Amino acid sequence: MDGDRMPAELARLWRIPADSRRGRPARLDVGRVVDAAVALADRQGLAAVTLPKVAESLGTTKMALYRYVGSKDELLTLMHDAANGPVPxxxxxxxxxxxxxxxxxxxxxxxxxxxxxxxxxxxxxxxxxxxxxxxxxxxxxxxxxxxxxxxxxxxxxxxxxxxxxxxxxxxxxxxxxxxxxxxxQAAAEREYGMAMARLVEPERFPDAAALFASGALEDTGxxxxxxxxxxxxxxxxxxxxxxxxxxxxxxxxx
The missing domain is CATH 1.10.357.10 (Tetracycline Repressor, domain 2)
Structure with missing residues (x-):
């Protein structure tokens, strides 16, 4: 695919640099933005990843991030590929x-x-x-x-x-x-099995009652x-x- 016609989102995903411009090199790049977002998600979960919070972690502004990612959805796509990492x-x-x-x-x-x-x-x-x-x-x-x-x-x-x-x-x-x-998980399953054995009636739930009565969930390891x-x-x-x-x-x- 001709680089001049490649969608900007794909170019960023594959880290294909844009045409160089004269002037001072940018302090950030796509990789640093994505790494910061992944680190934030690892610490606090996906819900914590917002453009303002990512910008704050990088010491910049939300508007500045739009030079490197086009939207929150694009950032999630970039994060997904980065977190997958290379094949072991x-x-x-x-x-x-x-x-x-x-x-x-x-x-x-x-x-x-x-x-x-x-x-x-x-x-x-x-x-x-x-x-x-x-x-x-x-x-x-x-x-x-x-x-x-x-x-x-x-x-x-x-x-x-x-x-x-x-x-x-x-x-x-x-x-x-x-x-x-x-x-x-094993302890939770044991507690669940014992509770259900007391509550589930064989007349109403015959097979489920048989499962819980068997004690199979009490010895899961x-x-x-x-x-x-x-x-x-x-x-x-x-x-x-x-x-x-x-x-x-x-x-x-x-």
Missing amino acids: ASLEGTGPWRERLRRWSEEQAAVFERHPWLADLRPSGPPSGPNGIAWFDAGLRAMRSTPLDWQARVGVIMLVSGYVKSAAQLARGLAAGREGTGMD KQTGEEDFRFGLELVLDGVAARIGAEGGPEPAS
Whole structure:
């Protein structure tokens, strides 16, 4: 794409410098503005990220920021790509598709752990920044050996990444619900299970009552959140494996 015709938003996202102008170099640039916004979100959450607060953290004015970002929505897009970061080295190399896609998902989950506010961002379209494209490319490479066509591979990436984000949102919600209680997720599940065992009537809710009476929620273990994530991920990957099998692909590796 000709740089002169490239939309300003894409140029900033890819850090393509504008035409140089004579005069004193600017004190700020897009990268510094985005880094400040990401740091603010990491400390105080996404709701705290406003142009005035970002400007204040940089010792400048809101109007000055418009030289580097066109709007709050554009800033969020820039933050999303920056927080994703480059693809980790663990995703390089070759191997069975399932192993590689599992690792891709786990690395994506680690990004949400580092930047929990990412789970609060609404989708604004397909990846368009350098980091987003790098992660997308790594997902496609994971499925290179499968017989799936491009459309199906993109669908798998959307499905798996959607699961990872949904799991991150659930974990954040559960953590917010436990805030101030001093309980971890396992303890909260035990308390919930015991309370429901007393309240849920078998005549009205037979299967739910049987679950709570079984005590299954009273012995979930300390790593219940991590185990729940892995269980759900394997179910998703089972579905992908079934589609690959239907296309005549190889049996999945564990």
